Amino acid sequence: MKKRALIPILYIAFLMLPIYWLVAMSFKTTNEILSGFSLFPQSFTLENYATIFTDPTWYWGYINSILYVSLNTVISLAVALPAAYAFSRYRFLGDKTLFFWLLTNRMAPAAVFALPFFQLYSAVGLFDTHIAVALAHCLFNIPLAVWILEGFMSGVPKELDETAYVDGYSFPHFFVTIFVPTIKAGVGVAAFFCFMFSWVELLLAKTLTSVNAKPIAAEMTKTASSAGYELGLLAAAGTLTIIPGAIVIYFVRNYIAKGFALGRV
Amino acid sequence: MKTQNQKAWYFVLPVLLLVAFNALIPMMTVVNYSVQETFGNNVFFWEGLRWFEELLNSDRFHAALGRQFLFTGLILLIEVPLGIIIALSMPRKGPWVPVCLILMALPMLIPWNVVGAMWNIFTLPDIGLLGYLMNTTLGIDYDMTQSPFAAWATIITMDVWHWTSLVVLLSYAGLVSIPDAYYQAAKIDGASPFKVFRYIQLPKMKQVLTIAILLRFMDSFNIYTEVFVLTGGGPGNSTTLLSIDLVKIALGQFDLGPAAAMSLIYFAITLLVSWLFYTLMTKDDAK
Amino acid sequence: MAKITLSKLRHSYMPNPTSPDDYALKEIDLDWSDGGAYALLGPSGCGKSTLLNIISGLLEPSEGQILFDGKDVTALPPDQRNIAQVFQFPVIYDTMTVFDNLAFPLRNRGVDEARVQRRVSEIATMLEVTDLLGTKAAGLSPDNKQKISMGRGLVRDDVNVVMFDEPLTVIDPHLKWKLRSKLKELHQKVRATMIYVTHDQTEALTFADQVVVMQDGEIVQIGTPVELFERPAHTFVGHFIGSPGMNVLAAEMRDGGAFLNGHHIALEGAVTAQDGTPQIGVRPEFVRIGDTGLPATVRKVSDIGRHSVIEAMVGDTSVKAITEGAVPEQGADVHLQFQQDQTRLYRDGWLATEGAAS
Numbered sequence: 001m002k003k004r005a006l007i008p009i010l011y012i013a014f015l016m017l018p019i020y021w022l023v024a025m026s027f028k029t030t031n032e033i034l035s036g037f038s039l040f041p042q043s044f045t046l047e048n049y050a051t052i053f054t055d056p057t058w059y060w061g062y063i064n065s066i067l068y069v070s071l072n073t074v075i076s077l078a079v080a081l082p083a084a085y086a087f088s089r090y091r092f093l094g095d096k097t098l099f100f101w102l103l104t105n106r107m108a109p110a111a112v113f114a115l116p117f118f119q120l121y122s123a124v125g126l127f128d129t130h131i132a133v134a135l136a137h138c139l140f141n142i143p144l145a146v147w148i149l150e151g152f153m154s155g156v157p158k159e160l161d162e163t164a165y166v167d168g169y170s171f172p173h174f175f176v177t178i179f180v181p182t183i184k185a186g187v188g189v190a191a192f193f194c195f196m197f198s199w200v201e202l203l204l205a206k207t208l209t210s211v212n213a214k215p216i217a218a219e220m221t222k223t224a225s226s227a228g229y230e231l232g233l234l235a236a237a238g239t240l241t242i243i244p245g246a247i248v249i250y251f252v253r254n255y256i257a258k259g260f261a262l263g264r265v
Numbered sequence: 266m267k268t269q270n271q272k273a274w275y276f277v278l279p280v281l282l283l284v285a286f287n288a289l290i291p292m293m294t295v296v297n298y299s300v301q302e303t304f305g306n307n308v309f310f311w312e313g314l315r316w317f318e319e320l321l322n323s324d325r326f327h328a329a330l331g332r333q334f335l336f337t338g339l340i341l342l343i344e345v346p347l348g349i350i351i352a353l354s355m356p357r358k359g360p361w362v363p364v365c366l367i368l369m370a371l372p373m374l375i376p377w378n379v380v381g382a383m384w385n386i387f388t389l390p391d392i393g394l395l396g397y398l399m400n401t402t403l404g405i406d407y408d409m410t411q412s413p414f415a416a417w418a419t420i421i422t423m424d425v426w427h428w429t430s431l432v433v434l435l436s437y438a439g440l441v442s443i444p445d446a447y448y449q450a451a452k453i454d455g456a457s458p459f460k461v462f463r464y465i466q467l468p469k470m471k472q473v474l475t476i477a478i479l480l481r482f483m484d485s486f487n488i489y490t491e492v493f494v495l496t497g498g499g500p501g502n503s504t505t506l507l508s509i510d511l512v513k514i515a516l517g518q519f520d521l522g523p524a525a526a527m528s529l530i531y532f533a534i535t536l537l538v539s540w541l542f543y544t545l546m547t548k549d550d551a552k
Numbered sequence: 553m554a555k556i557t558l559s560k561l562r563h564s565y566m567p568n569p570t571s572p573d574d575y576a577l578k579e580i581d582l583d584w585s586d587g588g589a590y591a592l593l594g595p596s597g598c599g600k601s602t603l604l605n606i607i608s609g610l611l612e613p614s615e616g617q618i619l620f621d622g623k624d625v626t627a628l629p630p631d632q633r634n635i636a637q638v639f640q641f642p643v644i645y646d647t648m649t650v651f652d653n654l655a656f657p658l659r660n661r662g663v664d665e666a667r668v669q670r671r672v673s674e675i676a677t678m679l680e681v682t683d684l685l686g687t688k689a690a691g692l693s694p695d696n697k698q699k700i701s702m703g704r705g706l707v708r709d710d711v712n713v714v715m716f717d718e719p720l721t722v723i724d725p726h727l728k729w730k731l732r733s734k735l736k737e738l739h740q741k742v743r744a745t746m747i748y749v750t751h752d753q754t755e756a757l758t759f760a761d762q763v764v765v766m767q768d769g770e771i772v773q774i775g776t777p778v779e780l781f782e783r784p785a786h787t788f789v790g791h792f793i794g795s796p797g798m799n800v801l802a803a804e805m806r807d808g809g810a811f812l813n814g815h816h817i818a819l820e821g822a823v824t825a826q827d828g829t830p831q832i833g834v835r836p837e838f839v840r841i842g843d844t845g846l847p848a849t850v851r852k853v854s855d856i857g858r859h860s861v862i863e864a865m866v867g868d869t870s871v872k873a874i875t876e877g878a879v880p881e882q883g884a885d886v887h888l889q890f891q892q893d894q895t896r897l898y899r900d901g902w903l904a905t906e907g908a909a910s
Binding site for chain 2: 004005006007008011012014015016017018019020021022025033034036037039075078079080082083085086087089090091092093095098102104105106107108110113114115116117119120135136138139142143146196199200201202203215216217218220231234235238241242244245246248249250253254
Binding site: 464 | 635645657661
């Protein structure tokens with residue numbers, strides 16, 4: 001084995017350590033955790049997971065998260081696809097300004113928007129709904145999706161469009177049946193990043209929900225308050241939040257690196 | 266060549282409406298708050314630029330801003346070179362590549378408060394893996410609820426753990442796009458490994474590195490959840506970054522006016538620095 | 553500069569090759585003499601790039617040796633072999649100026665700056681890029697980029713060999729011709745050993761003094777362009793070189809002679825091999841339409857400018873002929889005459905008749 005392979009191996013080991021600790025702790029009983037240090041679970045238990053899967057407030061948190069994240073991914077892609085097409089194919093009044101303005105929204109600290117968002121969504125009667133969180137996350141996901149998709153679309157020669165029009169395709173027909181399948185790798189990458197940023201964001205999600213649409217990650221804060229300090233339960237819930245991300249990343253593993261390489265500055 | 270077509274606006278309209286709804290209305294609310302004072306009950310008094318003046322002269326703001334820049338500066342200094350080194354030492358192809366990529370991307374897909382909680386569990390002095398190792402095995406006094414230095418070391422390590430992979434993935438994307446012929450030509454030209462890096466790899470990575478540095482700047486400058494969950498801004502105010510201070514003022518003390526003014530200044534600084542980065546890093550291409 | 557000897561060279565990309573088919577290069581013994589202009593010609597995937605990379609040291613052969621002037625360099629890395637290589641796609645260092653690009657191989661070897669200046673300006677003059685020396689290499693046109701790549705190969709005057717790996721692939725047709733004649737001119741000026749890899753016969757034949765033709769990891773013939781044309785040692789060479797290629801016709805051997813569709817065909821000389829599938833090879837240039845000879849029916853006539861290509865059927869076998877005069881009509885019955893000293897027998901692909909002159 002080459003010596004330089006050591007660097008990625010050490011780095012991955014460093015990445016896995018805290019994750020291992022979280023997973024290990026999720027299989028420990030509260031007694032074991034509080035009684036002292038142990039590298040492996042001594043009395044292996046699934047009790048923490050059982051608690052989560054039998055308590056509706058817990059597993060609904062999980063379902064809520066998946067619901068608004070999926071909703072957000074669909075909305076972001078649906079509006080970003082035509083917009084990215086416009087940016088990659090046409091020049092129009094204010095196009096550059098608009099593109100830059102879209103990107104600046106990624107720079108706005110979520111903390112800045114938390115309170116106004118609460119007021120805005122309360123005012124339009126969407127507070128504590130999945131759609132509210134999905135729409136709010138559009139703020140940073142749409143610019144990103146437009147950016148990534150635009151990069152992929154610019155890589156498709158314009159002749160494809162022209163050939164299709166010559167062959168008598170209408171624009172919507174062409175766009176849905178020819179163009180989008182051509183850049184499906186790009187759509188996958190964009191979907192991945194939308195999913196990712198919506199899944200990991202909590203500040204806005206927590207601000208916009210109270211009961212009905214409360215995300216799993218926000219649910220976790222209650223382990224520290226109401227039910228005392230239940231580290232095992234916290235660890236189990238945390239472990240569960242890693243799984244969807246791991247599944248999604250497995251599907252797009254071959255495109256992640258490429259997706260960024262094609263995005264333009 | 267792109268065609269001039271004003272109808273393209275129809276394609277952009279849905280994006281525009283959605284983002285405007287999310288960005289402009291709250292932004293107007295923030296601007297509105299920033300020039301007023303309220304004592305609750307929706308009663309507001311005009312204050313003009315008073316909050317801005319107070320803020321710009323306040324030691325508390327300066328200190329939080331200073332900590333924010335220190336944090337962002339440190340993590341950029343660590344993550345960017347580290348990410349490049351890791352990307353350079355990764356295999357260019359083979360069965361290990363997807364394994365590496367999946368494992369490396371994993372931290373980025375964990376909800377931010379879980380990241381904070383995970384590191385909290387990891388670093389507990391008596392029962393956390395890292396805390397136990399430091400205190401018991403290595404005999405180093407390590408408790409981030411007591412020592413500001415330990416707290417800083419921990420939030421920096423956590424961010425390196427969380428986000429270095431982004432730099433790795435981007436640099437790696439740039440690296441694999443270099444054709445083999447470049448490496449072969451460099452070998453024949455007798456170039457040293459450093460020259461290969463300086464004249465082949467770095468130039469080819471430049472575009473993706475620009476993206477990486479910009480994203481890392483924006484996200485680290487706006488970091489809130491992970492640090493708040495891990496340290497709560499403490500011990501004392503030692504890890505109270507700008508965003509944590511902002512939320513303390515806005516939601517903790519409900520001082521909407523000063524919080525709004527602070528938000529705007531915060532946003533302006535982010536924009537300005539991003540713009541500077543962008544201009545500096547792309548100025549060669551413009552020629 | 554040096555003589556390059558390849559001795560019992562074999563290479564396989566598999567870890568444990570067993571059958572001959574596992575080898576990308578099958579047993580090669582070859583001498584490249586000092587100062588020669590060689591072309592390595594063959595279709596894609598015939599092993600010519602593998603051979604090139606073995607000579608340059610980018611690849612270590614599974615078996616055999618490479619000798620430069622009798623010195624074994626098989627285990628040496630590329631930078632210690634003193635060679636230069638120009639790749640299919642231009643390789644330039646984007647962030648450097650044209651001057652720094654050309655100076656790069658010299659500076660890496662610690663050549664003193666005065667000499668660097670002199671060599672770079674010499675090469676720049678030869679390549680006609682003197683006025684570009686100060687510009688950044690990133691913005692150049694593809695042909696100028698490839699010129700700079702070539703320049704980097706030529707700038708060192710102590711190289712053993714300069715190798716070109718299909719260097720004109722990305723160049724526009726009208727510039728191809730210019731760069732090709734430039735290369736020929738450069739070879740005459742610098743007198744370095746040059747090996748030019750290509751699958752394009754025109755490029756190979758115009759550049760080289762000696763052409764090495766490869767097929768399926770084997771060298772099938774080495775010769776001057778004229779030799780390759782006039783006396784192909786293998787049906788592959790006959791077919792690959794020339795347009796259209798040599799007629800390769802299934803033959804029948806009886807009574808010590810060769811027969812095509814029942815008609816006896818006169819060969820250039822005595823048959824030297826008795827085993828293997830017999831085939832008759834004759835170039836279209838040496839097939840004439842006459843009043844007597846092999847009866848055939850014209851299937852197709854194509855006018856390709858200066859002359860016409862006639863495709864005629866002798867039974868089920870198609871034979872091509874080139875004529876400059878009047879052409880028969882499609883469907884007409886004609887007679888074909890093979891020029892005897894250019895009609896050869898091949899056995900399993902390899903030449904199996906003695907030459908008329910020798």
